[in-house]
Amino acid sequence: MSANAPHLRLAHSTSGSPRRTSLRRGEARVRRPLGDILLAMGAVDPGQLMKAVALRGRQSVPLGGILLAHGWVAEADLMAALSQQWGAQVVDLPGAAPDPRLVDRMDVSFWVTEAAIPVRRIGPAVLVATARPDRFEALRHKLAPVLGPVTMSLAPERDIHTALAAMRQTRLVRRAETQVAAGESCRTRDERRLTRWLLAGLALAAGGLLAAPAAVFASLTLWALAAMVSGTMLKAAACLAEWRATFRPGPVAPPPIRLSPRLPVVSVMVPLFAEADIAPRLIERIGRQTYPKELLDILLVVEEDDAITREALMRARLPHWMRVVPVPDGPLRTKPRALNYALNFCRGSLIGVWDAEDAPDPEQIHDIVRRFDRAAPDVACLQGVLDFYNPRHNWLTRCFTVEYAAWFRGLLPGLARLGLVVPLGGTTLFFRRAILEEIGGWDAHNVTEDADLGLRLARRGYRTELVPTVTEEEPNSRPLPWIRQRSRWIKGFAMTWGVHMRDPARLWRELGAWRFCGVQILFLGSLSQSVLAPVLWTFWIKAFGFAHPLDGVLPPGAMTVLTALFVMAETVTIAVGLWAVRGPGHRHLMKWVPTLHAYFPLATLAAWKALYELVTRPFYWDKTAHGVVDSDLPGEDAPLAVAAE
Numbered sequence: 001m002s003a004n005a006p007h008l009r010l011a012h013s014t015s016g017s018p019r020r021t022s023l024r025r026g027e028a029r030v031r032r033p034l035g036d037i038l039l040a041m042g043a044v045d046p047g048q049l050m051k052a053v054a055l056r057g058r059q060s061v062p063l064g065g066i067l068l069a070h071g072w073v074a075e076a077d078l079m080a081a082l083s084q085q086w087g088a089q090v091v092d093l094p095g096a097a098p099d100p101r102l103v104d105r106m107d108v109s110f111w112v113t114e115a116a117i118p119v120r121r122i123g124p125a126v127l128v129a130t131a132r133p134d135r136f137e138a139l140r141h142k143l144a145p146v147l148g149p150v151t152m153s154l155a156p157e158r159d160i161h162t163a164l165a166a167m168r169q170t171r172l173v174r175r176a177e178t179q180v181a182a183g184e185s186c187r188t189r190d191e192r193r194l195t196r197w198l199l200a201g202l203a204l205a206a207g208g209l210l211a212a213p214a215a216v217f218a219s220l221t222l223w224a225l226a227a228m229v230s231g232t233m234l235k236a237a238a239c240l241a242e243w244r245a246t247f248r249p250g251p252v253a254p255p256p257i258r259l260s261p262r263l264p265v266v267s268v269m270v271p272l273f274a275e276a277d278i279a280p281r282l283i284e285r286i287g288r289q290t291y292p293k294e295l296l297d298i299l300l301v302v303e304e305d306d307a308i309t310r311e312a313l314m315r316a317r318l319p320h321w322m323r324v325v326p327v328p329d330g331p332l333r334t335k336p337r338a339l340n341y342a343l344n345f346c347r348g349s350l351i352g353v354w355d356a357e358d359a360p361d362p363e364q365i366h367d368i369v370r371r372f373d374r375a376a377p378d379v380a381c382l383q384g385v386l387d388f389y390n391p392r393h394n395w396l397t398r399c400f401t402v403e404y405a406a407w408f409r410g411l412l413p414g415l416a417r418l419g420l421v422v423p424l425g426g427t428t429l430f431f432r433r434a435i436l437e438e439i440g441g442w443d444a445h446n447v448t449e450d451a452d453l454g455l456r457l458a459r460r461g462y463r464t465e466l467v468p469t470v471t472e473e474e475p476n477s478r479p480l481p482w483i484r485q486r487s488r489w490i491k492g493f494a495m496t497w498g499v500h501m502r503d504p505a506r507l508w509r510e511l512g513a514w515r516f517c518g519v520q521i522l523f524l525g526s527l528s529q530s531v532l533a534p535v536l537w538t539f540w541i542k543a544f545g546f547a548h549p550l551d552g553v554l555p556p557g558a559m560t561v562l563t564a565l566f567v568m569a570e571t572v573t574i575a576v577g578l579w580a581v582r583g584p585g586h587r588h589l590m591k592w593v594p595t596l597h598a599y600f601p602l603a604t605l606a607a608w609k610a611l612y613e614l615v616t617r618p619f620y621w622d623k624t625a626h627g628v629v630d631s632d633l634p635g636e637d638a639p640l641a642v643a644a645e
Helices: 009-014 034-041 046-056 063-069 075-086 108-114 133-147 157-167 169-178 191-211 213-247 278-286 307-315 335-343 364-374 395-417 433-438 449-459 479-500 504-531 533-544 558-580 587-599 601-616
Strands: 019-022 028-031 116-122 125-130 150-154 266-272 296-303 322-327 350-353 379-388 429-432 463-473
Touching: 034 046, 034 063, 034 075, 046 063, 063 075, 075 133, 075 150, 108 116, 108 133, 108 157, 108 169, 116 150, 116 157, 125 133, 133 150, 157 169, 169 335, 191 213, 213 395, 213 504, 213 533, 213 558, 266 278, 266 335, 266 364, 278 307, 296 307, 296 335, 307 322, 322 335, 335 449, 350 364, 350 433, 364 379, 364 429, 364 463, 379 395, 379 449, 395 463, 395 479, 395 558, 395 587, 429 433, 449 463, 449 479, 449 504, 479 504, 479 601, 504 533, 504 601, 533 558, 533 601, 558 587, 587 601
Parallel strands: 125 150, 266 296, 266 350, 296 322, 379 463
Antiparallel strands: 019 028, 116 125, 350 429, 379 429
8 A cells, every 4th residue: 555655745745744853861863754654565545544634733642643533544553663663662551460559549530531541660761651752741841750760661541550459440430539629528417317307207197187177287388389470480580581582582692712623522422321222322323423533433332231221332332532431330330430530531621511312403512612702711611402212202201301302492481581590401411521610520329410510500600501402312202111210300400409408598608698598599499399299189069069178277368379379370381381382393392282181290209209318228220221212213204304493
């Protein structure tokens, strides 16, 4: 191959003009361009090399990384070429057994970030394996005060990360479980105290119902009404704010001047668990992204003992920009713990999260990068729109789709416009990495780690914005799995509220009165509304002419007021639902919006299940099964090619 293309001198652009590399004793030699070496080896196609060189001129990515990302060179051939170029040996890390004493001279996260690992001491120098030889001189200056003289060797980044994870997995796992401050984490909650309070509350309510049933019932009714009214008002205000922004847009500020034309590396973590058949669909769906593959870093996060998923991924032919990160086993097994662990191995400055069944819009990463580029520095997170493919599957999926549309197209963007706390969704989240690491990532013990993270961001003065990029996922189509999923969400909301209300005065100071009240309505109010809904249902018996327990307690005209409040709440719910599904992709759901009245009682069953698990199994992650309703199945709707409508 190289004999037929001696004229391809563009290969010099792979590293610029021939460089003089400083050696240990100060002499210099010309370093041969990597492209010339690969051509001479017959390891790369000349045409593909020219494409890679062109891409290298536009991106801050080494030529080797571009070739690997597009599958234009084998990793073994690339390492051999780098060995020739840099005059350094390639270390077989699986068989080298790096010295753990040398590794411990620096924090393990340092080695992971630098993609380097000390192998052994040879005479006065320490042999250090790196996947980034072009950055070794800078690394040498960092290591010299700690290790003394160092000598460079080479190893693939995956091998380095695998070796570091195997050697110090206990430390990495412990950090993943505890990196959120104790005062802001569910792990420090007093289980016995919580149980005592709940039992005392139940005993007090039972005793009150026996001693003064009317007074207790009236108190519960007032509480339920307060939760319903405040929640309805917040929903109406948020959706009105979004409606005004949609139809009465204000002046558009000119976009800021880009400081750098270079696109960033974006890492997206995809947690997987017990996914036997997900790999082919996952690769195909994520592979639709138009973002340059050399700048795309997809981490498939898998529990170490999840043999089903790991075997499925081993059978799949993963592209080089997609890699598996096994999470070591432990007593705690949650999605946020896995995310914290995998975050150590991300290469990007922007961090995203997708779920296993997600089908993101092909332009999504491009949209996210552009939005971050234009956003103010205090915008730490971008939340995309979640939608469902196959919403026509049955009545439950139709109602679920309407609820999601109202939440992500109405309530959440409205909350952001009102300056309130945005409880994040679990997927299609993108963060500035520096800020995410600053606040400690996710709370490994919280089963709604997303909502908690949104609140912690707000407490530190950071903002979340909604972006009109859509990710479609599988709807929950069966009642019992729906209840299990919703109970986990409600349990997490309760845990989040309890953690952040440990010091209400501090929370008030950090959020201000406006956002503090919003948090009470969003978290405590929604929980109360679901749990106490049966109290309000009792008033339906009046419509059938039966007596109500509060007939002798309520003042004259009270039933008229209550009826008006119920009608108002239902009207707002229906209006928001109709507005949310007005677009062409969801217009067919309008006739189903009034049936939400029969859909929401399922949340009450989920709420009572959540309260039970809050005491008995607070950290239990009730996983949602995937693959029941899939867009790839024949006879179902194709994924919607619509933006946020």
